[in-house]
Amino acid sequence: MKRHVLHPLWVAIGLVGLIFLARLFVVPDDFGVHGDSFTYNYHRLSNVQEWQEFPVKYQGRDSCAECHKDNVRTQRRGPHKRIQCENCHGPSGPPGNHPDNEEYLPLNKERDLCMRCHASLEYPDAARSELPAIHDRRHKRRRECVECHNPHDPREDVE
Amino acid sequence: MSCSRRDFLKDAVSGAAATVLPLSAFTFLTTDEAKAAIAEATVRWAFLVDTTKCVGCGLCVKACKNENEIPYDAPVTRTWVERYVVTKDGRTLADSPNGGRDGFTTGTIRGEEIDPENVAKAFFVPKLCNQCDNPACVQVCPVGATYQTHDGVVLIDREWCIGCGYCIMACPYGVRFFHPEHKVADKCNFCYHRITKGMQPACVDSCAFGARRIANLRDPDDPVTQIITTERVAVLKDEYGTKPHVFYIGLDASVR
Amino acid sequence: MSQDAIVHGVEWTVKELFVYPNEFIYWSIQIVMYPYMTGLVAGAFVLSSLYHVFGQKDLKEIAQFSLVFSLALLPVAALPLLLHLQQPLRAMEPLLTPHFTSAIAAFGIVFTVYGLIVVSEIWFIYREYFVHQLEALRGVPGFWNAQRRIAYTVLTYGARDVSEEAVIVDHKAAKILAAIGIPVACFLHGYAGFIFGSVKANALWMSPLMPVIFIMSAVVSGIALCMLTYIVIMEWQAFRKRRQGGAQAAGDLKGAEKEIISKASRYLLGFLIAAISLELLDLIFRGYTAMKSWDILRSVMYGKDFINIFVLQYTLGNLVPFVLLILPGRTIKRTVVALLLVLFGVFMMRWNVVIGGQAFSLSFAGYMHYHIPVIPHSLETFKEGVFGALTVIATPFVLFWLINKFVPSLRRDIGEV
Numbered sequence: 076m077k078r079h080v081l082h083p084l085w086v087a088i089g090l091v092g093l094i095f096l097a098r099l100f101v102v103p104d105d106f107g108v109h110g111d112s113f114t115y116n117y118h119r120l121s122n123v124q125e126w127q128e129f130p131v132k133y134q135g136r137d138s139c140a141e142c143h144k145d146n147v148r149t150q151r152r153g154p155h156k157r158i159q160c161e162n163c164h165g166p167s168g169p170p171g172n173h174p175d176n177e178e179y180l181p182l183n184k185e186r187d188l189c190m191r192c193h194a195s196l197e198y199p200d201a202a203r204s205e206l207p208a209i210h211d212r213r214h215k216r217r218r219e220c221v222e223c224h225n226p227h228d229p230r231e232d233v234e
Numbered sequence: 235m236s237c238s239r240r241d242f243l244k245d246a247v248s249g250a251a252a253t254v255l256p257l258s259a260f261t262f263l264t265t266d267e268a269k270a271a272i273a274e275a276t277v278r279w280a281f282l283v284d285t286t287k288c289v290g291c292g293l294c295v296k297a298c299k300n301e302n303e304i305p306y307d308a309p310v311t312r313t314w315v316e317r318y319v320v321t322k323d324g325r326t327l328a329d330s331p332n333g334g335r336d337g338f339t340t341g342t343i344r345g346e347e348i349d350p351e352n353v354a355k356a357f358f359v360p361k362l363c364n365q366c367d368n369p370a371c372v373q374v375c376p377v378g379a380t381y382q383t384h385d386g387v388v389l390i391d392r393e394w395c396i397g398c399g400y401c402i403m404a405c406p407y408g409v410r411f412f413h414p415e416h417k418v419a420d421k422c423n424f425c426y427h428r429i430t431k432g433m434q435p436a437c438v439d440s441c442a443f444g445a446r447r448i449a450n451l452r453d454p455d456d457p458v459t460q461i462i463t464t465e466r467v468a469v470l471k472d473e474y475g476t477k478p479h480v481f482y483i484g485l486d487a488s489v490r
Numbered sequence: 491m492s493q494d495a496i497v498h499g500v501e502w503t504v505k506e507l508f509v510y511p512n513e514f515i516y517w518s519i520q521i522v523m524y525p526y527m528t529g530l531v532a533g534a535f536v537l538s539s540l541y542h543v544f545g546q547k548d549l550k551e552i553a554q555f556s557l558v559f560s561l562a563l564l565p566v567a568a569l570p571l572l573l574h575l576q577q578p579l580r581a582m583e584p585l586l587t588p589h590f591t592s593a594i595a596a597f598g599i600v601f602t603v604y605g606l607i608v609v610s611e612i613w614f615i616y617r618e619y620f621v622h623q624l625e626a627l628r629g630v631p632g633f634w635n636a637q638r639r640i641a642y643t644v645l646t647y648g649a650r651d652v653s654e655e656a657v658i659v660d661h662k663a664a665k666i667l668a669a670i671g672i673p674v675a676c677f678l679h680g681y682a683g684f685i686f687g688s689v690k691a692n693a694l695w696m697s698p699l700m701p702v703i704f705i706m707s708a709v710v711s712g713i714a715l716c717m718l719t720y721i722v723i724m725e726w727q728a729f730r731k732r733r734q735g736g737a738q739a740a741g742d743l744k745g746a747e748k749e750i751i752s753k754a755s756r757y758l759l760g761f762l763i764a765a766i767s768l769e770l771l772d773l774i775f776r777g778y779t780a781m782k783s784w785d786i787l788r789s790v791m792y793g794k795d796f797i798n799i800f801v802l803q804y805t806l807g808n809l810v811p812f813v814l815l816i817l818p819g820r821t822i823k824r825t826v827v828a829l830l831l832v833l834f835g836v837f838m839m840r841w842n843v844v845i846g847g848q849a850f851s852l853s854f855a856g857y858m859h860y861h862i863p864v865i866p867h868s869l870e871t872f873k874e875g876v877f878g879a880l881t882v883i884a885t886p887f888v889l890f891w892l893i894n895k896f897v898p899s900l901r902r903d904i905g906e907v
Contacts, residue, residue: 079617079649080663083610090602095586102586110384115372119380122391124450125393126667129427143826159441166300175262186459191291191337198319198356202443203289209258252522300771308497314511329856333511346768361510368692377583388756393564396583397576399498400594406691408510408852417576473782490508490853 132166135159139167142174146227163188163194189208189220236271277385278451279424279479282458282467283360286484287445290315290358292337294437294446299335301425301436311335312422313362313437318488319343326488333367334358358444359489362437363388363409363422364470364478371401371410371421380419386451386479387426392418406474424448449478498576501871502863507856515848515860521573523882524683525704526711526840528567530886532679533712534560535608535671540757542611542668548753554615555723556716558899561608562890568601570882573873593685600678607671613665613757615649616897620645622654624847632641641896679708686843693783693854694790694847699772706765710834713758717751718829719890721822724901751825755815756830766808768838794857795849799842807835 103119110116139160140147149233164182171179175221195208215223225231296314299306315334319327329341338358341348369388372380379395382388397420402410402419413420425435429448433439438446449458461467467481470489499514534556540546541553552569572578585598624642627635686692695890773791776784791799814820814828845860863875872878892901 079647079651080614080659082647082649083606083613086610087606090284090606097582098586101582104345106587110382110383113589115369115382117587117589118389119378119391119394123383123390124422126389126426127430129302131428131431131433133297133439134464135432135433135439154481155442157444159439159442162297162440162442166297187339190339191293194337194339194440196290196338196356197350200287200355201357202287203358206289230478275571279761309500310497310512326855328508328853330508330511331613374592374594375589376592376597377580378587379583394580394583394587395577396580397574398571398574398594400592401686402512402516403689404691406852408513411512412499412516412576416512417498 103215130169133159133161134167134170135161138174149225151228153230155227155229184221184226186219189224189226193220206214243325271305275452276450276452277388279365279429280425280449280451280459280462281362281365282447282449282462282483283444283480283481284447284483285359285486288315288358288360288442289443289445290317290334290338291442292361293384293440293442295333295335297384297440298422301428304420306335307412308414309333310414310420312420313408315359316359316361316489317343317356318359318486319347319348319356320354320486320488321352323352328488334360355486357484357486359482359485360437361407361409361470362422362480362482364407364476365424366479367474367477370404370406370474370476374404376400377431383426387423387429388421388422388427390419390421392416395419406471406476407478444455496868496870498870499786502874504859505851505856506859507851508853509851509856510853513851515845515858515859517574517848518860519876519879520874520882522837522840522844523570523707523879524574525679525686525844526837527563527570527882527886528679528682529704529708529711529836529840530715531560531563531567531712532603532675533709533714534606534668534714534716535675536709537713538793539668539672539675542607542665543672546751547607551750552720552754555720555899557608557615558714558893559716559719559886559890560712561612562814562893563886564601564605564608564760565889566882566886568597571887572595573882575876587894590740593681593688594707600674600681601838604671604674604678607667607674611664611671612897613645613668614660614667617646617649618652619898621650624650631890638896645896665710676705680705686847690806691852692847693781693787693850695843697772699768700843703765703768703772706761706768707836709716709761709837710758710765713754713761714829714832714836715746718826718833719753719828719856719887721739721751721829725822727900739769742774748822750774751822752820755825755828756889759812761806762812762832766804783854786850790846790857794859795842795846798838798846803835803838803842807831811835859867 079208103121105120106118107120108117109120118119136147136159143160147160150158150160163184164180167173171181173180190211192206193208195210196203198204220226221233223233225233235334241267256466282332282427283312294316295313295315298304299311302312304310305313309332311333313333314330315338315428317334317338321327327346327348329343341350350486365387367386369380369382372382372388375381376398377394377396379391380401381391382387392413397412397418399419402412405421410421412418412421425433425437428435435446435448438448449460449462451462453459454463461483462481465483468485469478471482472478493569499515499518502518503514505513535762538553538557542557543551565753572581575581582598584595585602586601588595589745597617620642624646627639627642630639683701683704686704687697689695697824726822729754776787811828811831814824814831848858849860863871866875866877
């Protein structure tokens with residue numbers, strides 16, 4: 076047996092060694108099977124934490140109520156009570172962080188916003204049909220809804 | 235039956251091991267692992283969509299895009315709303331323009347005006363990641379960049395994804411896409427950053443009609459879990475064996 | 491939305507009817523190129539092994555060449571994947587944290603193993619030649635000769651024993667490697683088929699026959715490309731000799747040897763028949779069982795993609811070359827035409843699988859049309875466009891030219907086994 080026959084084998088072993096060496100330096104320490112199954116739980120553990128720390132944008136009505144008591148009270152008594160403030164006012168969290176930066180709140184007063192629920196779609200037996208609705212072309216075209224209707228309590232007219 | 239000394243010793247040793255092992259196993263757990271093990275026992279996130287309540291306003295899609303930093307005008311979205319219109323002459327039309335982000339404000343589907351008289355039934359179906367028990371997308375990831383957490387949510391590691399797109403191909407529900415800015419696979423994760431803080435997902439909060447709700451299946455007192463366990467609910471495409479965990483009320487045969 | 495935030499796939503996907511919002515043709519031309527190039531690698535290697543292992547003596551001439559050519563093709567099998575990845579800098583991760591439940595995780599490992607086998611086999615066959623070259627170059631002046639000396643020093647890898655005994659060992663090792671290489675080559679390509687065949691979400695791809703179909707058509711395309719390149723190079727050399735030497739060269743002027751070509755084309759026909767039979771079996775089965783997805787599959791196969799599948803792939807790419815090769819009185823020219831058509835047919839098969847599999851929505855209620863970017867206006871439209879594909883096609887020939895400078899696979903007197 077001539078020794079040179081094994082030369083390619085050394086190359087192969089060297090390559091494998093290189094991969095394992097690279098693993099030591101490149102692969103994060105917390106990479107592994109974190110759970111019962113290699114199929115579904117093979118990952119970098121700290122990524123779970125990273126996702127948990129993803130910034131929250133929509134803070135919810137309760138956080139609005141801390142300052143805007145009156146508006147929240149008005150809104151809560153009307154048929155729009157189930158709509159979150161931030162659906163129309165925009166998220167108060169990052170990047171603007173509304174309470175800290177009072178200027179920041181991308182308020183949307185457009186007719187299109189109201190039309191999401193109140194454009195008439197005549198679908199039998201659908202929840203949509205139960206909402207008060209208008210035909211866009213027939214009802215005060217090119218005027219914003221908020222000129223007449225108070226969005227916080229639409230039963231009230233804006234004078 | 236005689237009790238030999240050997241048997242006695244064996245029993246004694248295994249008995250001792252049985253009492254000692256759980257304790258020692260516990261002490262060997264790191265804090266993270268212990269926390270994870272507890273979480274596994276107490277939380278399994280699931281979702282309930284009541285299609286009979288959805289009005290197709292699309293505010294959930296809008297909120298989701300803002301909350302999860304998906305470029306607003308990019309034609310991809312973590313959640314979307316589909317509209318189905320079944321006509322009296324037997325046709326099924328479905329659409330989801332912009333993923334329903336701007337709501338459904340006309341009766342026109344892909345330029346076709348549909349006579350309201352001809353509508354036999356019509357409804358909206360919100361879609362999102364099913365956080366499957368057997369996620370096909372996770373199985374095919376070549377590098378372990380997507381995985382299932384102990385509470386059942388499938389996450390994507392943006393630092394480790396190579397962007398091969400195999401997971402996108404493997405998902406039967408089409409929930410995955412390439413994030414236009416991060417250039418890695420992306421999808422709904424039930425707003426993992428919110429649900430783990432005790433908040434609701436952004437789409438759930440933004441839904442004024444209660445069409446979307448989140449449940450912890452391990453908590454028998456959770457009202458949504460009670461609906462899932464006691465009422466008649468369905469899932470999408472169960473024939474793929476993925477065991478989806480988004481449950482639907484009022485699903486129709488025409489839903490794709 | 492910032493300017494560079496372009497959704498992958500939007501550029502070349504046109505949707506029709508009801509398609510889920512996130513669906514695009516994510517796997518485009520480079521994923522067509524990937525199994526095509528892998529297939530050529532595997533096929534070229536199998537052709538060379540027919541001689542080295544099974545002792546098909548009449549294939550000897552083409553065997554050396556196809557072995558070296560399969561080495562030139564090898565890097566190009568990985569190139570399309572690299573061009574396709576959204577995060578190409580992370581391309582080594584499948585080797586670092588392989589998730590073995592994924593068919594793609596095997597790629598790095600199988601590819602590396604296969605590459606080592608091919609390189610080693612070539613090394614064993616040409617080691618004697620390397621040593622002789624090194625000796626011939628010793629003390630020869632000139633900058634380029636010095637460079638070549640360095641190259642051959644590296645290539646001998648410290649093994650300079652060219653005693654008869656050592657050379658016999660070399661040849662034995664080459665033979666063993668060729669034998670091991672066949673299953674590895676088949677695995678390399680079979681699992682490319684598995685990547686598609688195992689995607690249960692895709693109604694067109696999901697089929698246990700997919701890996702076998704891929705292997706068969708791979709061998710077909712590999713043999714065809716080797717034959718074609720061989721004919722072209724041989725004819726070119728003969729042409730040059732005719733120009734230079736006139737009558738005195740006529741003695742060793744053989745042109746492309748018809749014997750080899752007819753033998754090789756017999757193998758090609760055999761594998762072609764196997765490939766077509768399996769594909770038709772798959773098609774018939776889908777039609778007969780008529781599962782939920784059949785309605786949309788039928789409308790794609792018999793409607794939207796009819797020309798691609800039945801005219802370009804089956805007729806022009808399979809039937810016509812089959813007839814051309816089987817009819818008596820075959821000439822070199824006719825063979826060349828047939829081989830070109832075979833290569834085109836296999837390419838269309840890859841296209842129809844990869845692009846065809848994304849031609850319909852997961853909703854089974856809509857279609858997606860692929861418009862391959864021709865004129866690139868961004869890196870992405872270059873990589874995943876016509877020019878990216880052409881780059882991939884051109885690379886193996888450049889590499890072969892380069893490798894052939896050191897490993898003369900076309901010289902008949904070297905590398906005898």
